[in-house]
Amino acid sequence: MSWFRALKDTTRSGLTVERKRLEPLIALRGTAGLAVVIAISLSLFGPAVAAGSAFGGFQAAIATFQRSWRPRPELALASGASLGVSTFLGYLTGSHLFLFLPLLGLWTFLAGLSWAAGPTIGIIASSNVAMMLVTITLPTTVAEAAGHAAMMVFGGLVQAALVILFPVRRWGAHRDALADALAAEADYARRLRHDPVAEFDPAPLMLARSAAALTPRQARTRPAQLHGTRGVAERIRPVLASLADPAVGVPAEGPERDRARELLAAAGSILDAAARAIRHGTPVTIPPGAIAAFRTPDNGTILSGPAQRAADRLGPLLRDVVETAGGTLPEEAAALPPAAALRRRLTRPRRPRAGPAARPPDLAPLTAAAPAAPPYRDPGRPLRRPTLFELVPAAVRAIRREARPGSPVLRHATRVCAVAVAGYLIGGALPLGHGYWAPMSAVMVMRPDFSQTYSRAVARFGGTLVGVALATGVVQLAHPGTELSAALAVLCAGLMYLLMRTGQLASQACVAAYVVFLLGMGGETWSQTVPERLVLTLAGGLLATLSYALYPAWETPRLRTRLADWLGALGEYAAVVVDHYAHPAGKAGPEVRAALLKARDAHIAWQDAIDRAGTEPVRHRGLSNAAADDAAHALHHLGRVAMLMEAHLPERDATPVPAAAALADALRTATRDGARALRERRVPRWGPVRAALEAWDGEGVPDRVVRRGAGMLLEALEALSDALDTDVPPMTVKPAHETDGPREP
Incomplete structure (x- = not known):
C-alpha cells in the first residue's frame, strides 16, 4: 500500500463516527462522580484545586470504560492513585528543567512499555502522563501539590464507590463475551449446512476464555449462568464439524446429509436461544421444533458410524448449555434414561437458580442418546486472574519479555519518550505559552501500531477544532463564571462518556470543550488557551506521525x-x-x-x-x-x-x-x-x-x-x-523469533 493510500485510509477511519450501542447509565454514573468531586473540591479548596481534582475523577471514570475483565472499582482506584503520584512527582521537579526532562522521559518510556501488560494498562499509563503535563502547572507550592494529588486519589475513590453502590450490568462484559461465543457457534452450525468445510474464527472462544479468568472476589460472586457454559461450548465445536464433514461425517448428498442439516439447524437455534438468555440474564426459550429434531429413532435409523456418534454427543452437550444458561431441569424431563440420570446425579454438582423462577423447556429429546456421550463435569475452579497487587509482578514479567531489540512495544516506548521530551522543549521554545499541549497531544495519540497512531492524530486535531470552536462560542455568548464553567465542563465530560465508543472524533471534541471550560473555571480566559491549543495540538500530532515514519515498527x-x-x-x-x-x-x-x-x-x-x-x-x-x-x-x-x-x-x-x-x-x-x-x-x-x-x-x-x-x-x-512456492530467494541470515503481541495478564 502506498503512503498516500495509507494516510487516506487512516484519515477516513479517524474521522468516522461509528454506530455503537450507547451506555447512558454508565455515562451518567461517571458524570455524577465527576460532579461530586468538582463540587466538593470547589466548595472546600477553590477553583484551582477543583480543576486539578477534576482530572482525577475524569480519568478514573474513563478507566472504568476500558475493555477489561478486571473489577471496575480496581481500575478507578489504580487510575486515580497513579495520576496523583505522577502529578506530585512532576510538580516537585517541574520548576527544574534538568530534573523534569529525565522524569518525563522515564515516565513516558515506562508508559510505553506498559503496553506489554495489556492495552488497558497502556491506555491508563499514557493518559496519566499526558494529564500530568497539565496538572503540574496548577499548584504553586509543595503543600498545594500534595493537596492536588490527594484530591486526584479522592476522585478515583469516588468513582470506585459509585461503581460499587450503583452497578450497571456488573457482569455485562462477561455475559456478552460468553454469549458472543455461543452465537458464533450457532452461526457456524448454520454455515456448515451449506459449506461442510466452513472456517471458524476462534476469536470469540478465546475472548470468552479470557473473560472466564476471575479474581478470587469475582469467583465468589459469579452468576450461575456463567458457570461451566464455556467448557461445554468448547466441546460443541468439534462435534458440529465432525457431523458435517463429508470425509469423516455424512456423505455430501442423501438422507444422511439431510438429517445432518436438520440437526445443525436445530443446534443453531438452541445455541442462539442460550446466547440470548445469557446476554440478558433471562430464562431460555427454545423453539419446539429445535428440540423435536433430536429424537433418537431418527438418529439410529438414518445416521451410522462416526456421524451417529457425533449426533449422539451433540444432544447432551446442547442440554448442558441450556441447563447452565436457564436454570435447573424441568419436571417434564422424567423421560431421561435411568443410566444417564444416575450418572448426572453422581457427577454434576448442584447449581443455584439463575434469574426469576421459570420452567425451562422439555429437554428430554436432547438426552435420549446420553449414554453414548461422556459426562460433562462443571469445573470447580475458574481460571484465575491475578489481583491488583499480584498484577504488578505479572506486568513486570510481561515488560521484561518485550524489552528486547526488535520488539514493537520497545520501539513504541522509545518513540513516545523521544516525542514527549522533544515536544516539551519545542512547546516551551515557542512564544505561545502552555507549551505542554504539544507533548500531551502526542502522548495521547501514540499507539504501538501505525494505523491507530495516524488515525488518532487526525481525529484529535479534528475533534479539537470542533470542540474548541463550540466551547469558544459558548464562552463568548454566555461569559460563564466559575460555577457555570464547572457545570459546562461536567456536561462535556458526560457527553464524552456517552459518545466515547462511537469514534475518536466525537470524544475528542467533547474533551477539547471540557478542558476549555475546566481551565476557564480556574481563571484562564478562552483567549489564553484556544490559539496555543490549536497550534500545539497540531504540532504534537505532527511529531507523533513523524516519529512513526522515522522509527517504525512495521508488521508486514x-x-x-x-x-x-x-x-x-x-x-x-x-x-x-x-x-x-x-x-x-x-x-x-x-x-x-x-x-x-x-x-x-x-x-x-x-x-x-x-x-x-x-x-x-x-x-x-x-x-x-x-x-x-x-x-x-x-x-x-x-x-x-x-x-x-x-x-x-x-x-x-x-x-x-x-x-x-x-x-x-x-x-x-x-x-x-x-x-x-x-x-x-x-x-x-x-x-x-x-x-x-x-x-x-x-x-x-x-x-x-x-x-x-x-x-x-x-x-x-x-x-x-x-x-x-514462489521465486522469493531464501534469506542468508535467520531472523529473530517474534513472540505473540501484548496481552493483559
Whole structure:
C-alpha cells in the first residue's frame, strides 16, 4: 500500500463516527462522580484545586470504560492513585528543567512499555502522563501539590464507590463475551449446512476464555449462568464439524446429509436461544421444533458410524448449555434414561437458580442418546486472574519479555519518550505559552501500531477544532463564571462518556470543550488557551506521525514469522492428537487442550498481524497478499482436520494404533523444520510425514477416521507449500523469533 493510500485510509477511519450501542447509565454514573468531586473540591479548596481534582475523577471514570475483565472499582482506584503520584512527582521537579526532562522521559518510556501488560494498562499509563503535563502547572507550592494529588486519589475513590453502590450490568462484559461465543457457534452450525468445510474464527472462544479468568472476589460472586457454559461450548465445536464433514461425517448428498442439516439447524437455534438468555440474564426459550429434531429413532435409523456418534454427543452437550444458561431441569424431563440420570446425579454438582423462577423447556429429546456421550463435569475452579497487587509482578514479567531489540512495544516506548521530551522543549521554545499541549497531544495519540497512531492524530486535531470552536462560542455568548464553567465542563465530560465508543472524533471534541471550560473555571480566559491549543495540538500530532515514519515498527516484514509460529503450534496440536491414537488416554487429555490453546493464540496473533499489515504503507517482503491468503487457508484446513480427529479420540480401553506414534513424531519434526524454512524464506517440504503414512499403509488401518484424517493432514501441509512456492530467494541470515503481541495478564 502506498503512503498516500495509507494516510487516506487512516484519515477516513479517524474521522468516522461509528454506530455503537450507547451506555447512558454508565455515562451518567461517571458524570455524577465527576460532579461530586468538582463540587466538593470547589466548595472546600477553590477553583484551582477543583480543576486539578477534576482530572482525577475524569480519568478514573474513563478507566472504568476500558475493555477489561478486571473489577471496575480496581481500575478507578489504580487510575486515580497513579495520576496523583505522577502529578506530585512532576510538580516537585517541574520548576527544574534538568530534573523534569529525565522524569518525563522515564515516565513516558515506562508508559510505553506498559503496553506489554495489556492495552488497558497502556491506555491508563499514557493518559496519566499526558494529564500530568497539565496538572503540574496548577499548584504553586509543595503543600498545594500534595493537596492536588490527594484530591486526584479522592476522585478515583469516588468513582470506585459509585461503581460499587450503583452497578450497571456488573457482569455485562462477561455475559456478552460468553454469549458472543455461543452465537458464533450457532452461526457456524448454520454455515456448515451449506459449506461442510466452513472456517471458524476462534476469536470469540478465546475472548470468552479470557473473560472466564476471575479474581478470587469475582469467583465468589459469579452468576450461575456463567458457570461451566464455556467448557461445554468448547466441546460443541468439534462435534458440529465432525457431523458435517463429508470425509469423516455424512456423505455430501442423501438422507444422511439431510438429517445432518436438520440437526445443525436445530443446534443453531438452541445455541442462539442460550446466547440470548445469557446476554440478558433471562430464562431460555427454545423453539419446539429445535428440540423435536433430536429424537433418537431418527438418529439410529438414518445416521451410522462416526456421524451417529457425533449426533449422539451433540444432544447432551446442547442440554448442558441450556441447563447452565436457564436454570435447573424441568419436571417434564422424567423421560431421561435411568443410566444417564444416575450418572448426572453422581457427577454434576448442584447449581443455584439463575434469574426469576421459570420452567425451562422439555429437554428430554436432547438426552435420549446420553449414554453414548461422556459426562460433562462443571469445573470447580475458574481460571484465575491475578489481583491488583499480584498484577504488578505479572506486568513486570510481561515488560521484561518485550524489552528486547526488535520488539514493537520497545520501539513504541522509545518513540513516545523521544516525542514527549522533544515536544516539551519545542512547546516551551515557542512564544505561545502552555507549551505542554504539544507533548500531551502526542502522548495521547501514540499507539504501538501505525494505523491507530495516524488515525488518532487526525481525529484529535479534528475533534479539537470542533470542540474548541463550540466551547469558544459558548464562552463568548454566555461569559460563564466559575460555577457555570464547572457545570459546562461536567456536561462535556458526560457527553464524552456517552459518545466515547462511537469514534475518536466525537470524544475528542467533547474533551477539547471540557478542558476549555475546566481551565476557564480556574481563571484562564478562552483567549489564553484556544490559539496555543490549536497550534500545539497540531504540532504534537505532527511529531507523533513523524516519529512513526522515522522509527517504525512495521508488521508486514514479520508476517512470515507469524505464519511460522502458527504452523509450529498447529503441528504440535496435530501431533498430540495423532499420538493419542497410539496411546489411548480418553478424551480429557490436558496436553491436547494446552496444544489447542497455543494454536489458537498463534492464529489470533497472525490475524492481528494481517489486519495491521493491511494498513501499512510498505511493500511485502517475501509474502504477497495472495500467498498469505492461500497459506492461511491451508493452515485453517490443517487445524480443522486436527480438530476432527480430536472429536473422535479413542477411549482408554480402545485398541492402540502403533503407526500413529511414528506419524506424530514425523509431524513434530516436519512442522518445526517447516517453520524454520518459512522464517528463512524457503518452501517447506513434508518428506517425513509422507514416509510415515506410507509405512502406516503397509501395516493396515483398522479405523477409517484416523487414517483419512492423517491423509488430510498431509494434504493441508502440501497446500501450504503450494501457496508459498514462489521465486522469493531464501534469506542468508535467520531472523529473530517474534513472540505473540501484548496481552493483559
